[in-house]
Amino acid sequence: MNVKLKPEKYLRYLYLPNLFGTNRTKEILHVNPTVIPFREEAKEVAAFLYDYDALSVSEKKLAAIEEAFAFRDTNRISWVNIDGLRKKDVESICNYYGIHSLIIEDILSVDQRPKMDEVEGVLFCLLNMLYFNAKKKTVETEQISILLGKDFVITFQEDASRDAFDPIRSKLKIAKSQVRQRTADYMLYSMLDLIVDNYFLVMESLGEQIEALEEEVVRRSNTKSLARINQLRKELIVLKRNIAPVRDLVGNIIRSESELLDDRTTKYFKDVYDHIIQAFDLSENYRDIMMSMQDLYVSNVNLRLNEVMKVMTIVTCLLAPATVVGGIFGMNFDVIPYAHHEWGFYFAVSIMLIVPLIMLYIFKKRGWF
Amino acid sequence: MNVKLKPEKYLRYLYLPNLFGTNRTKEILHVNPTVIPFREEAKEVAAFLYDYDALSVSEKKLAAIEEAFAFRDTNRISWVNIDGLRKKDVESICNYYGIHSLIIEDILSVDQRPKMDEVEGVLFCLLNMLYFNAKKKTVETEQISILLGKDFVITFQEDASRDAFDPIRSKLKIAKSQVRQRTADYMLYSMLDLIVDNYFLVMESLGEQIEALEEEVVRRSNTKSLARINQLRKELIVLKRNIAPVRDLVGNIIRSESELLDDRTTKYFKDVYDHIIQAFDLSENYRDIMMSMQDLYVSNVNLRLNEVMKVMTIVTCLLAPATVVGGIFGMNFDVIPYAHHEWGFYFAVSIMLIVPLIMLYIFKKRGWF
Amino acid sequence: MNVKLKPEKYLRYLYLPNLFGTNRTKEILHVNPTVIPFREEAKEVAAFLYDYDALSVSEKKLAAIEEAFAFRDTNRISWVNIDGLRKKDVESICNYYGIHSLIIEDILSVDQRPKMDEVEGVLFCLLNMLYFNAKKKTVETEQISILLGKDFVITFQEDASRDAFDPIRSKLKIAKSQVRQRTADYMLYSMLDLIVDNYFLVMESLGEQIEALEEEVVRRSNTKSLARINQLRKELIVLKRNIAPVRDLVGNIIRSESELLDDRTTKYFKDVYDHIIQAFDLSENYRDIMMSMQDLYVSNVNLRLNEVMKVMTIVTCLLAPATVVGGIFGMNFDVIPYAHHEWGFYFAVSIMLIVPLIMLYIFKKRGWF
Amino acid sequence: MNVKLKPEKYLRYLYLPNLFGTNRTKEILHVNPTVIPFREEAKEVAAFLYDYDALSVSEKKLAAIEEAFAFRDTNRISWVNIDGLRKKDVESICNYYGIHSLIIEDILSVDQRPKMDEVEGVLFCLLNMLYFNAKKKTVETEQISILLGKDFVITFQEDASRDAFDPIRSKLKIAKSQVRQRTADYMLYSMLDLIVDNYFLVMESLGEQIEALEEEVVRRSNTKSLARINQLRKELIVLKRNIAPVRDLVGNIIRSESELLDDRTTKYFKDVYDHIIQAFDLSENYRDIMMSMQDLYVSNVNLRLNEVMKVMTIVTCLLAPATVVGGIFGMNFDVIPYAHHEWGFYFAVSIMLIVPLIMLYIFKKRGWF
């Protein structure tokens, strides 16, 4: 018995659910339980206010949300950015700015589908910032709510530790930057552009994963590859689920006839639309490549196995005639031809060698190797 | 002969149809035999009337349907809720409120597709409440008919033992609740919202089933897993069959220009629409994950089998040369080399051991394990 | 040699084409050879005339088609129903009522796609009545042509032996029935409603077939099941081919602005439309279930085979070491250990038993059974 | 060694590319190299002119294209039909009738997609006549260009040896035929009707091929069947590629508001539209049946192989215990039980027989045959 017991084989089965990321399925399948809302209150909240026009900009870190209220009636554009969601804060500022209660509910909800809405003179966008977690190799989402009103923009982010809008802050400080020269809707454009551009970074990372995986599938094709294929398919579902509705969202903004949207800004939104369309197309290409990779995996595993089985079966088959010859001359008959001949044994062994060689020649000729 | 007869193996085949839920197929495939309507009369009927406005609400348990008629011409909004369907009751109240006979037929029909209709100043919605039966692990439906007229809402439910609209009853008792402050169409919204939100609860339960199943498929992949995959696929058909037409239903309400629908309520229906779209998207994701799970199942079963077959074939192949050597020295020739040698036997046995070891080395090197 | 020759095995192959219903394929693939029309003249023709209004109804069996002409100009609605198509009859009555020659061609054609047309003040519907032939287990079609004009309805059926419109006849005799109270378009509605409702009966029968088949597939999964799956898939093609265009047909009637259609009847046609949509959805569900059944069949056949192959390979593998041991001690060396020992034989046999038992233990532990 | 070398086996591989019709792929994949037009000049050109109205018709075989020019300004309708395309001829007549140069390019192009265009008062249709080549079993195309102008129709066909429009010629000679009574657009209708009806004839032939193939697949399922399935799938691609754009073509004619199209002719074009829709539906059905046939082929090949493998493996497995028993009593121990017993040999042989019989009984009981 030459087959060793390998403990890692058993362990492999124990680790499999983890490898195949079943708990990731749980996260993906998790649905918005609107009946009983249960968003946890953020532990940390960071709120900033920017009050700007072409001439000047004032930045203020808000200790309490209420400090922002004073800036509402300046002639300048106010941007209130709140990192970390607490029910009390959200309701306080939204009520002050006259936001509809349904929108407040949406801001506080979890796992919402990206959507765009115009209610009572306020344009509301809800979408997800995507991040690629290089360690877990998963796509993570952060819900971003943007409220565009007359001369104000209010943004809510889930996570105080990550700041999605950092590049906009930098631009705000440059007096001659577009965002300073233009109306509040240009701020909305800048945000959407930033978020959509970030999708490409996430896709770039996923693309690298796919490429590395393809090389692995071609080279090795083991259970781990299958697990990785399954994992990546799930991440692509997350990706598509976020990109597809954003396409509609931006499309709706372009078609919108809201007074909040300046005609001059439309071409900027069209540019974002082109990008999101391209992101959508690419995500379809990814899916196609994943499908063809799974086909390749199955082909490769079968090819590998079939080669082994073929050789084994051929070896067994080639040795069978030798066994028969051995059996023939091992029979206990009194009269066995060549039994008493000096070269009898060698003659029999020769047959044992020659017959498989002939068989091998035929097999070769038929192209069975 | 080391193979035991296992009675549970035979039994397994007997239980299979049950395992694969073929009788569930029967229920799913069951069609609406409109030619011969045969809804069974409800054994139990529970009818309630709520007559409310912003100031007050009166609740009345109806012993007979006719008791509701008196409230029709109050200036307040009447909600008549009937749990359990009897032909006589439905016809009596519908005729009194002037409902078209086709709608009466729809209310009394079984296995109807969700639909929305406006006939003669009455807006009619028919859809299904979904429940997840944790014991049978199936999605159950209860047909709900909602009639919205000028200052009245009449609802019909199939099953007197379950009450879908309980949360609305609670809200009705609170004077400052939205439902008390607004017109009858807000009541319709509340009901649709409740029903659609319930879909998420059912999907949550199904999601848990899928996740548990995926872990099982990854770990064990036996016939039971296959049966579960088949069962869940059927439940997803039921889910999709109920969600897809409700999307149209809500969409039609939004587009409707009925006088019964207040403009202020439209944004609420839009909110329901967002939810039903999200439910639909999620049900598509579920389907994708089920498909990839079935692929995984097949891959896993094959992988498992292939591993067994490979080892078996390799063991058989490795032992074949030993058989041949045994055959060679077992031949009855007078002259057999080393036959009379003291170490002859051990020499032969050594060959028997060495040849498979060399083969094993080659196989290993080729990566066949 | 324990393998018996079983004549029924050969016969099976002979019966296969019949089993797989290849002649059914012929019927399905048969196309409308409009170039050379070749409808056979009906052997038997049964023509009836009903002349009715709210007050009275007169029924007349027509010996010759021409007898119907006299009723054209009564103020009452005339319904001429002709069972069995003969070129001469069709042309005679159509010309009298001023029907366009293209419609006459359509009525006389075979295997037409359901269609609806309005030509010169006449509304023309062509669709198929479906019957489920319980013996052949196939869906049979009967082409129905309905002509709706001002105060007249003319219907043509292919087959004099079956009468699709019997329930309408019964209703005509009841003075207070809707069909008597209303205009001719209500008669058209009644007919479409009857035909569409009949689709559900056919689907119910097909559903029973599918359910029975699923149970069979789960239990046995033999060639016969595969043949049945193939057969049923073909019947579903027939079903879908008939239902999908009828959806368009009814939709066109609803959108039509013909003067022949009373506004009051529209909601009835909408009801038919709801039913045909439901029928279409169901036929899609059927197709999904058939697909998942075919997957199940393949899985089951492979599972069954794999189990057999696995056991066989394991048994062969377990017996191989015994053969080797037998070969070892069967070698003709002078010096064989334990050869002269009293318990030598039993010792060897014990090894033959112990080695497979150890192997079996390892296999079990690895979960290979 | 009982395996014969069969030369036809090698030959089969040589013939395979031919069998699978790879050169057919070349033809299908061949694209329109618009950059360098290279239509070969027709060897033979046959041009006819028909000048007709309700009263009379004059037919003229044209020796030179220019002879047709004189008939342009008669008050009668002129139909110029040119079989065989030469650049000089096409340009000559088109320039005389004032046809746009882009249309001339289209007429002279090869492998064009069917299209319809209205340019400067001329309606241009380009589509393919389909023929089924019974010998090669392929669908052949002949490009037909139809130009409809005020009182003239000019048609171009690729192949002078086949005449697609023969039936129209016959009808032209009958004074009371519709084509003589009506305007030039009725001539266009007649041609489209003829071409579309011809599609049904081609589909009928393909249907017969499919049916014959299905019977073959069910009965034999060899490599030839697979090759035929592949071939037929390619022909279906050709078919669909021709039918799908013709649907748009006819649809465009119906929607067209060209002055060349008489309102009275619209219902005739609608009739052609119904036919082309039916042809399209049927081609989809064909595709479905081909897909299910390929599934069937794979199932059947596997079934056949599995049966062989199963029996072989079972026979090998059943004989293994006998080999072991033979090995046991063949060992050279001094003490072998029953070795000296008179019935010892028969006892051992009995075991050899009984053990496989018991195994066979167990296998049977488990339903492994």
Next chain:
Amino acid sequence: MNVKLKPEKYLRYLYLPNLFGTNRTKEILHVNPTVIPFREEAKEVAAFLYDYDALSVSEKKLAAIEEAFAFRDTNRISWVNIDGLRKKDVESICNYYGIHSLIIEDILSVDQRPKMDEVEGVLFCLLNMLYFNAKKKTVETEQISILLGKDFVITFQEDASRDAFDPIRSKLKIAKSQVRQRTADYMLYSMLDLIVDNYFLVMESLGEQIEALEEEVVRRSNTKSLARINQLRKELIVLKRNIAPVRDLVGNIIRSESELLDDRTTKYFKDVYDHIIQAFDLSENYRDIMMSMQDLYVSNVNLRLNEVMKVMTIVTCLLAPATVVGGIFGMNFDVIPYAHHEWGFYFAVSIMLIVPLIMLYIFKKRGWF
């Protein structure tokens, strides 16, 4: 042991990733990282200016982009063609001609999706020229940007070494050519026509690859074929990704109501539209054929393997009875029938031959070869 160690087998695995073109995947999956633009500055720039009208044309090689500025206000049409992109050049000329900054960004971006835009009186088209690299057997792209303004056309190409617009240059030199007679939009048409026609040349080359591959798959079906199938599928993704958005691009031009587009040119754009539709249809056909080729590959590999396995298993099975007979007469019983008979040995050997022959006869009869 007759199995040779073949070094090329190991090497094959090393070369596999290269064979399957995983680095090609990298290129395809590469996304537009709009956040950090990083187009490399062209090493070489070649700029030409053509200033033409119906009467004369002047050609000028530009040493510096600024030399073109002088020609802006001639009454003639100016075409500035810039091969090789440098940020400074692009911005310089675009700013001079008043092009919007978003368009400048698009021109300088990489891996853009083909798009068309009208901004401030300038029509902007971005699409890719495709080339088939015969050596690497890949589809290569070169980004082309075309700006159409009042009396000027500016084109940007990525690669100075290839000149896509050579044929247009030739036509410009011919005074009576269409491009000289017409407005600037005809120049745009000529460019789009050239680019789209080039797609057909690329598809022609891909078609030849597919055809050669199909022949290879049918004949040999080895790992290399699978790798080629995977490679070609990727090239088809590249092809489709470029063709599909160009369809929208041309469609948008046709629907555009820009003053830059002359009504007389519309029919030319329609012609380009017909070509791009045909290209799209063909790319779908290619995909279908690739899918059916992959099916064929899998079928063929399995067929080949199954044949080998079948023969091997049958040979092993046929030799098993001989082994048993050898074992029977090799047993060491005192009483062995015919043991002492003169023809005993030959009798036993005859059984060894006859039993397999009978088995062979049965197998043949059952059609197992």
